[in-house]
Amino acid sequence: MKANGISPLARLLSGLLLAFWTVCCVYPLLFSILESFKDNQQVYSGKAWDLPKLPLLWSNFSYTWEKYHFGSYFVNTIIVTTGSLILALILTATTSYVLARYAFKGSSLLYYLYISAMTIPTLMLIVPMFFLFDALHVSNSFTGLILLYSISAMPMGMFMLVGFFKSLPHELEESAVIDGASLYGVFFKIMLPLAAPGLVTVSIVNALSFWNEYQYALVLISDALKYTLPVGLGVMQGEMQYRIEFGPLFAGLLISTIPILIVYIIFQRKINEGIVAGAVK
Structure with a gap:
């Protein structure tokens, strides 16, 4: 018997597929956590999933943070991502x-140009x-990265937000204008708060994308003091040359990953609510 129009076999296959995908996502994170507390001797002498020996080498994190x-x-990375x-x-x-x-002449064409x-x-x-x-003299600077990241994020953001704004009733704007609100007041005090779910999503x-971006930061930033975490992680591996320090390397990977992972976990429901609200509207 079908439940909600979905057969038991389809539900089982969906569950198995999701479980497999979960394992594929969680495996690298758990492996990195285990390896970050080991030294090279433990890495080479044991199996991949052997637990690190006690006491745990928390010094790998401080070593990576400082050296x-x-x-x-x-x-x-925080400066670039926030800006x-x-x-x-x-x-x-x-x-x-x-x-x-x-509505103005060419508005639809302009929208599709952005989306394309x-x-x-x-x-x-x-x-x-x-x-x-x-x-423009903005290369090798945080300003250049912030401008580039912001502009590159506009197409996807517009794809999500235009639907939100289109769904809002025009009577709200008309009432606000009658009450004496300016165009800026209508936007910032009425329309923008109503689109909050989409803005949060x-x-x-964007935060996930900016935090993990590597290619632009690698090409545009040449000053080592201005590297972001993804670039710094690559430079760290290059500096190790012929002897890779696996513990500090995985510690650096976790330093790069954990903060944005925590943010995603905290706001995961907001992301889903924003996407669903946009789809419904």
């Missing part, structure tokens, strides 16, 4: 609102962006 400058990389989030949210929300609420940018591979843009930002998705 490989992960403290600086961590601060740099990019704020700017991306301002650009995406204002542009989405205008395209959703104001999602189809362009990142690798195709690295070289042109490098020369463009060098000509876009912000969290």
